[in-house]
Amino acid sequence: MLRNCLRKLGNHQTKCSVKTLHTPIYRTKNLQVLRDTLSGIKLLEKIITSSSYNKTLIYEPKYKSKPQVVSSHDTMRLHNVMRELLDSLQVDEATNTRLQSNRPRKLGRVGLQLFMDCIRDNLTATSTSLTCSLLEHYFKYPEKEVTNGIKAGLRYIRDFLAKNKIIVKSQNDVDALVEQLTMSSSDSQSIKRVLKAINYELFSDDIVRVINGNKTYDEVDVSKGWKYPAGILDSNEAYLRSLELPTKKLVSIDKDMLVLMYDGTLRDANKILPTITYARKLRKSVLLIVNGDCTGDALTSVTINNNRNKRENNESRIVVLKYSKKANNDLAPQENLDFIKFLRLPCGYDSIYSPEYSPLVPSKMCADKYYGSIESIKATTGEAFLYNSIDAEAIPNKVPKSFLQNTVTLSIGGHNEIEIDRRRNAIDNCLNNVLCHGLAKGFIPGYGISLLKAIPGLNELKANEPNFMTKVGINAVLSAVILPSEVAFKNAYGYNYYEINSLIAGAINEKLFPMAKFSPNSEPVNTVKDGNLEPWSKMDSCLAGVETFIELLTSCNTIITCVYKKPERHKA
Numbered sequence: 085m086l087r088n089c090l091r092k093l094g095n096h097q098t099k100c101s102v103k104t105l106h107t108p109i110y111r112t113k114n115l116q117v118l119r120d121t122l123s124g125i126k127l128l129e130k131i132i133t134s135s136s137y138n139k140t141l142i143y144e145p146k147y148k149s150k151p152q153v154v155s156s157h158d159t160m161r162l163h164n165v166m167r168e169l170l171d172s173l174q175v176d177e178a179t180n181t182r183l184q185s186n187r188p189r190k191l192g193r194v195g196l197q198l199f200m201d202c203i204r205d206n207l208t209a210t211s212t213s214l215t216c217s218l219l220e221h222y223f224k225y226p227e228k229e230v231t232n233g234i235k236a237g238l239r240y241i242r243d244f245l246a247k248n249k250i251i252v253k254s255q256n257d258v259d260a261l262v263e264q265l266t267m268s269s270s271d272s273q274s275i276k277r278v279l280k281a282i283n284y285e286l287f288s289d290d291i292v293r294v295i296n297g298n299k300t301y302d303e304v305d306v307s308k309g310w311k312y313p314a315g316i317l318d319s320n321e322a323y324l325r326s327l328e329l330p331t332k333k334l335v336s337i338d339k340d341m342l343v344l345m346y347d348g349t350l351r352d353a354n355k356i357l358p359t360i361t362y363a364r365k366l367r368k369s370v371l372l373i374v375n376g377d378c379t380g381d382a383l384t385s386v387t388i389n390n391n392r393n394k395r396e397n398n399e400s401r402i403v404v405l406k407y408s409k410k411a412n413n414d415l416a417p418q419e420n421l422d423f424i425k426f427l428r429l430p431c432g433y434d435s436i437y438s439p440e441y442s443p444l445v446p447s448k449m450c451a452d453k454y455y456g457s458i459e460s461i462k463a464t465t466g467e468a469f470l471y472n473s474i475d476a477e478a479i480p481n482k483v484p485k486s487f488l489q490n491t492v493t494l495s496i497g498g499h500n501e502i503e504i505d506r507r508r509n510a511i512d513n514c515l516n517n518v519l520c521h522g523l524a525k526g527f528i529p530g531y532g533i534s535l536l537k538a539i540p541g542l543n544e545l546k547a548n549e550p551n552f553m554t555k556v557g558i559n560a561v562l563s564a565v566i567l568p569s570e571v572a573f574k575n576a577y578g579y580n581y582y583e584i585n586s587l588i589a590g591a592i593n594e595k596l597f598p599m600a601k602f603s604p605n606s607e608p609v610n611t612v613k614d615g616n617l618e619p620w621s622k623m624d625s626c627l628a629g630v631e632t633f634i635e636l637l638t639s640c641n642t643i644i645t646c647v648y649k650k651p652e653r654h655k656a
Contacts (some may be wrong), residue, residue, distance in 0.1 A: 110191065110643045115223055117643065120188040122219055124196030128166060129212035136209040137531075137575040141165070153506045162207055170197060190645045195637070202633040206626040210532065213567040214630050221560030222638060225553060231638045233549070233557015238631045240545055241538045241565070242624055248537070248597045249526035249620040250612055255284055257612055258523070264530075264615030265514045271507060274302040274494060275514060281306050281492050286520050293462060293471070294512040295338040296504050297495030305493045310426050312468040313411035317374075317404040320383055324465075326390035327401060335403060335463045341369045343427045343456035344446055345407075345417055347438040349376035353385040355439060358447030360389045360402065365448075369400045371458060371470075373427075375407040375417050403461065405468055426472055429456040521619035529611040530618040531576070532568030533600045536591040539565065579604070 110117045135141035141154045143165055154162055173193050203211050218234050252258060259276060266272040278292055281304060286292070297303060316335060318324060327335050342363055350356060356372070363370045372378070378386070386402045393400050412420055418433040429435035435454050437446050446454040460471045471493070496511065498504035528534035539562060546558040566588060573584045583604045590601045590608065599608045602616065611617055 108187070108190075108645055110187070110645070112640050112643065115226060117191060118219070118226075118637065119223060120191040121195035121637065121643065122192075122216065123188055124192030124194075125199050125212060126216055127192070128196060128199070129209075129216055131165075132162070132207070132209045132212050133571050133575070135162075137572050151502075153502065154509075166196070166200060166207065170200075191643060194643060194645060198636065199633050202636070203626070203629040206622060206629055208622075208626060209571050210535075210568040210623070211626045211630055213571065214564050214627075215633060217564035217567055218560050218630070218634055219637070221556070221563065222634070225556050226638075227553045227556075228638075229551055229553035230557040230560070231635065233551075233554035234560055234634060235557075235631055236545065236549075236554065237542055237558045237561030238627050240541060241535065241561070242627050244538045244541055245528055245534055245620060245623060248534075249528055250598060250617065251526050252523065252612065252617070257615075258284055258519075260613060260615035261519075261522075261527075261617055262514070262615070264617075265518060267510065270302070271511055271514075274304070274496075275511060275519075277302075277304045278492050278494055278515065279519075284523075286515065286523050291520075292492045292494060292515050293336070293338070293460065294494045294496060294508050294515065295460070296501075296508055297497045299495070299497045300499060301497040303495040303497070305495070310423070310470040310472070312405060312463075312470055314406050314408045315465040315467050316463050317378055317383075317406055318465040319377075319379070320387070323383055323387045323390075323404070326387045326394070327403065328394075329465065335401070335461070337369050337399075337401065337403070338460045339369065339399070341371050341403075341458050341461060342366075343371045343373070343429070343458055344454060345424075345427070345429065345436040345456075346372065346374045346376075346378075347417055347436050348374075348440070350374050350378045350382045351380040352439075353381035355445060356382050357385055358445055360385060362448045362451065363400060363402070364389070364393070364398075367398060367400055370402045371461060372402055372404045373407050373417075374404060375409075377406070378404050403463060405463070426470070427456040427458060428472065430454075517622075518619055521621050522617065524621075526620040527612075527617035528620045528623055529598060529600055530616045531572040531600075531602075532565070532570075533591050533611065533616075534597075534618075534623065535565040536569055536588060536600075537594075537597055539592050577602070 112118055131141065135154060141162075142151050143154065144151050154165060170193065173189070199215065200207065222230055222234070252261065258279065262272050262275050262279075266275065279286060282291060316324070316327065316329065324330055329335060342359075344359055346355075350372075359370060359372075372386075383404075386404065390401050392398075407417055409416060412423070417424075417436050421433070424432055424435075430452055435456065437454055442454075444450045444453070458470050458472050462469045494511065494515075496504050496508040498507060529537070542558060542562050542565075546555050546562070549555050549558060569588055569591070570584055573579045573587055579587070586604050587601050594600060594608055598611045600611055600616075601608050602614070
């Protein structure tokens with residue numbers, strides 16, 4: 085009897101489906117498929133345009149307890165908002181069977197993901213409005229020649245802007261630009277103090293760090309930092325994701341960190357687990373400098389720890405840097421006494437842990453023997469910048485000058501955390517996103533005016549084009565380049581339709597590249613003197629990303645998405 089029961093149970097289990105996978109295949113010959121793919125980008129456009137040009141967006145982040153204030157200028161945080169939106173859409177789709185068969189929602193998510201990968205760090209109102217407008221024109225005439233016309237128009241604009249970009253060198257012009265970029269006089273005064281401290285030579289985003297202060301006013305501190313000639317260990321994708329480096333492009337930690345130097349290749353997790361436990365209890369990050377490689381169980385333990393801290397809203401991270409003897413004047417870690425002094429290793433070169441010679445594994449019990457400290461770090465996969473309060477005279481001339489660099493720390497003050505956080509993001513964006521790119525590579529008129537200046541050349545390009553459908557593509561570009569200015573003038577000044585059209589027409593007819601009107605009843609002003617500029621490199625990357633996305637989407641024949649269904653029980 086038992087055998088028969090087991091047999092029936094076995095037969096019953098074989099008829100139960102554990103999981104089924106359905107893979108819908110959509111052909112883009114059906115234009116509705118492409119329209120559905122564009123729906124996610126249209127949602128993004130509404131979000132960005134509503135938060136651009138003196139407008140803000142308030143959202144509740146996934147791992148934060150308080151709401152965040154985001155503007156369209158803060159592209160990095162806006163990028164994170166959209167990443168969290170995509171993650172939530174995927175989770176909803178996986179847990180809701182009704183959504184699993186919703187074609188517009190699924191294709192919209194795919195299109196949005198592809199768009200963000202193409203645009204990368206240039207998530208702006210310009211990128212979304214251009215993309216949506218150009219694709220809507222393409223849907224009316226879905227021909228290859230139309231795509232070629234769109235690409236020709238965008239490339240003409242890029243060449244036009246590259247030839248006419250403005251180089252700002254005058255201190256007065258930079259000050260005027262700062263006045264326009266900031267929303268308050270206190271922000272502009274703080275930025276001017278920072279620029280004055282570095283003689284207005286802001287050509288890199290690792291010179292100025294902006295942190296949360298603990299006072300009601302801003303403080304500026306000039307110090308020396310160490311430019312480390314190697315970046316974060318990049319051999320493991322999971323580890324990079326644990327630091328959120330693929331999305332943020334920069335690891336920035338503004339609190340005191342423990343420093344551990346390891347001589348050799350780190351594979352054994354037991355050599356690093358005591359340090360991980362010690363740092364977690366202190367809620368401190370760890371800078372691990374390895375003279376070799378970090379791999380195997382050790383790197384896995386580091387990755388797990390970083391992900392765990394993220395889930396628990398613990399800001400502590402373990403950052404792994406590789407020590408390069410060649411990049412340090414052919415000095416071994418034990419010979420690089422200046423670097424050891426900079427890292428505040430308690431026992432000098434004896435604090436460098438070696439599994440062959442050190443009697444103890446670094447842990448809480450022997451913290452005073454092995455762990456140094458640094459005040460903060462900014463790092464990418466290419467290079468890192470370490471900050472410590474040091475005496476310039478204490479570091480001898482043996483150190484290459486490129487290693488030591490004047491840096492400025494701007495501590496943002498305020499009456500509450502929300503105010504400090506908002507001001508910090510705005511000022512950090514102004515200094516390390518707008519000014520550092522613009523001063524290094526040039527500026528163009530802001531508010532979309534630079535795109536309007538290219539319209540006469542686009543008309544000439546269209547007139548000289550013999551192919552009708554290619555002309556249609558160029559005409560699509562002519563219609564699209566007006567949209568960024570419309571959004572800018574409406575959000576920034578509240579102008580009506582007729583006033584906006586008057587300003588656009590005036591900008592197009594004005595032959596001098598920097599000149600434009602910002603009020604219907606005023607004379608044209610010099611955007612350099614008025615400070616209405618934006619980085620040329622950002623606009624160029626934006627146009628390149630839009631071109632890439634349109635080319636990918638219009639050349640696509642098939643879109644494949646996956647749907648996971650709930651287990652279904654077959655009838656016996």
